[in-house]
Amino acid sequence: MIAPALFAVFAAIAVVSALSVILQRNPVTSALFLVVTFCSLAGIYLVLHAEFIGMVQVIVYAGAIMVLFLFVIMYLNLGRDIETGLQIALRRGVGWLMGFALLAAGVALFRHPWAAGPPAPPGPPVGNTQAIGLLLYSRYLFPFEVTSMLLLVAMVGVVVIARGRRAPGPAADLPPGAATGAEPRGDA
Amino acid sequence: MAAILDNPDLRFAFWALVKCVVILTAMLGVVSYLIYVERKVAGHMQARTGPNRVGPLGLLQPVADILKLFFKEEFIPDAANKIIFHLAPVLAVIPALVSFSVVPVGPNFTVTDINVGLLLFLAMSSLGVYAITLGGWSSNNKYALLGGLRSSAQMISYELALGLSTVGVLLIAGSLSLVDIVRAQEHVWFAVYQPVAFVIFMIAAFAETNRAPFDLPEAEAELVAGFHTEYSSMKWGMFFLGEFMNVITISSIAITLFLGGWNGPWLPDSLKFLWFFLKLGVLLFFFIWVRWTYPRLRYDQLMNLGWKVLLPVALANILVTGTVIHWLGNR
Numbered sequence: 001m002i003a004p005a006l007f008a009v010f011a012a013i014a015v016v017s018a019l020s021v022i023l024q025r026n027p028v029t030s031a032l033f034l035v036v037t038f039c040s041l042a043g044i045y046l047v048l049h050a051e052f053i054g055m056v057q058v059i060v061y062a063g064a065i066m067v068l069f070l071f072v073i074m075y076l077n078l079g080r081d082i083e084t085g086l087q088i089a090l091r092r093g094v095g096w097l098m099g100f101a102l103l104a105a106g107v108a109l110f111r112h113p114w115a116a117g118p119p120a121p122p123g124p125p126v127g128n129t130q131a132i133g134l135l136l137y138s139r140y141l142f143p144f145e146v147t148s149m150l151l152l153v154a155m156v157g158v159v160v161i162a163r164g165r166r167a168p169g170p171a172a173d174l175p176p177g178a179a180t181g182a183e184p185r186g187d188a
Numbered sequence: 189m190a191a192i193l194d195n196p197d198l199r200f201a202f203w204a205l206v207k208c209v210v211i212l213t214a215m216l217g218v219v220s221y222l223i224y225v226e227r228k229v230a231g232h233m234q235a236r237t238g239p240n241r242v243g244p245l246g247l248l249q250p251v252a253d254i255l256k257l258f259f260k261e262e263f264i265p266d267a268a269n270k271i272i273f274h275l276a277p278v279l280a281v282i283p284a285l286v287s288f289s290v291v292p293v294g295p296n297f298t299v300t301d302i303n304v305g306l307l308l309f310l311a312m313s314s315l316g317v318y319a320i321t322l323g324g325w326s327s328n329n330k331y332a333l334l335g336g337l338r339s340s341a342q343m344i345s346y347e348l349a350l351g352l353s354t355v356g357v358l359l360i361a362g363s364l365s366l367v368d369i370v371r372a373q374e375h376v377w378f379a380v381y382q383p384v385a386f387v388i389f390m391i392a393a394f395a396e397t398n399r400a401p402f403d404l405p406e407a408e409a410e411l412v413a414g415f416h417t418e419y420s421s422m423k424w425g426m427f428f429l430g431e432f433m434n435v436i437t438i439s440s441i442a443i444t445l446f447l448g449g450w451n452g453p454w455l456p457d458s459l460k461f462l463w464f465f466l467k468l469g470v471l472l473f474f475f476i477w478v479r480w481t482y483p484r485l486r487y488d489q490l491m492n493l494g495w496k497v498l499l500p501v502a503l504a505n506i507l508v509t510g511t512v513i514h515w516l517g518n519r
Contacts, residue, residue, distance in 0.1 A: 002197060026269075028269070028272070028322075028325065029272075032272070032322075035318070051302065051303060051304040051307075052304055052307070054304075055304045055307035055308055055310075055311050056307070058311035058314070058315065059307065059310055059311045059314050059351075062311075062314070062315060063310075063311060063314025063315055063317070063347070064314060064344065064347075067314075067317050067318070067321065067340055067343075067344060068344070070318075070321060070322075070325075070340070071321070071337065071340050071341070074321070074325050074333065074336070074337065075337065129303070129304060129364055
């Protein structure tokens with residue numbers, strides 16, 4: 001009885017705050033509403049007994065990614081977008097298109113609801129942290145490792161971009177070996 | 189009526205509520221006297237007496253301080269973003285309180301023992317950044333903004349070291365539940381198995397709570413008062429409350445993860461919580477001691493320490509711990 005009520009509360013908060021994200025003029029307020037959306041999604045995960053995913057949702061999205069978003073918005077002091085009429089028209093067109101596609105998908109799903117999944121296997125319930133760990137390191141080992149490679153590529157890319165900006169400085173005159181030795185490592 | 193009283197859900201909710209009220213009241217009391225202790229200890233470290241006018245030994249000083257905070261005039265900058273300006277101090281207090289709900293104080297006293305307790309703590313500590321960042325931004329003051337930006341950079345950097353330093357403990361205990369972690373330390377504290385992780389955790393804890401020597405978000409010598417420059421009256425008090433609550437919470441987590449939690453000799457189970465409070469007292473004194481002993485780091489030193497020292501060492505610690513556990517398990 002409590003679970004559906006909690007789901008309704010979290011779902012309502014998620015929908016309202018997700019709408020606010022796109023309806024707010026101030027980018028900082030939008031970002032904050034996105035944080036609220038993520039937190040209520042975490043609440044929904046908790047209602048579904050997916051505690052691990054719920055907490056990771058808060059740690060990764062609300063705690064890390066959105067802080068960086070906010071950091072960048074504040075640092076660049078973003079105001080309203082300055083765009084030409086063509087860009088706005090293009091964006092609106094794509095927006096309407098995507099909106100209709102999503103609406104069609106939603107309607108289709110309501111017409112033909114999902115079949116229920118197979119029932120949980122019998123036996124003592126394994127904590128879902130453990131279950132996710134076992135799956136990640138057995139059945140999904142390859143995608144898991146590929147993802148880590150992807151993150152590594154992104155990190156190396158950031159380092160390259162950060163160092164590339166410094167190249168026209170005084171260090172550019174030095175031979176390549178001396179330049180890499182003299183400069184601080186750009187891994188921050 | 190009897191059916192309502194016997195409903196397990198409602199009973200659970202009732203007792204959880206009672207425990208929350210107890211913890212909230214206790215926290216507020218402890219925080220106000222922690223400020224008193226901090227001033228006293230600071231005084232004695234600088235060969236002064238500290239507050240001694242209000243009541244015997246100055247023991248009523250916290251009451252006077254709180255009354256003063258409530259009666260002070262509140263000033264809000266004209267160009268501030270009003271809603272966020274009001275929201276930020278609230279956000280400073282809530283995460284610390286929420287994460288205290290998973291701290292096992294004694295064998296019979298935990299608000300709730302969830303199977304992802306440690307993750308809840310990490311999640312809440314990562315949400316703690318918002319209070320300072322938003323407080324700094326919404327004040328519309330350059331010093332406050334700089335303080336807020338510094339804080340977000342600092343807390344993101346040290347969160348990684350903080351999270352990674354707990355992995356060693358997880359590997360040994362095999363559970364994310366803080367109660368299980370405490371029970372696994374019945375004979376030996378994890379600080380013995382994980383000395384490196386303990387040191388990293390404590391350093392990162394100082395950075396996460398913005399305490400000296402990592403109090404760059406306020407850095408009064410360069411940023412006036414940092415992120416709370418424009419705050420006054422009880423709103424400023426809330427930031428202070430949040431900082432001290434964070435110190436208490438993170439000390440409790442340190443005790444739970446590394447110093448054996450409620451475990452200790454002699455006392456029966458019902459009184460084991462006294463061990464917890466004794467350890468908490470020692471750690472809180474340690475926080476104050478460090479604050480009045482060490483000078484503040486420079487910003488680049490702070491970042492270098494976080495990314496180039498603590499993070500690699502924490503990763504190496506995980507590698508070594510994992511290898512040793514695997515080796516012991518295969519023997």
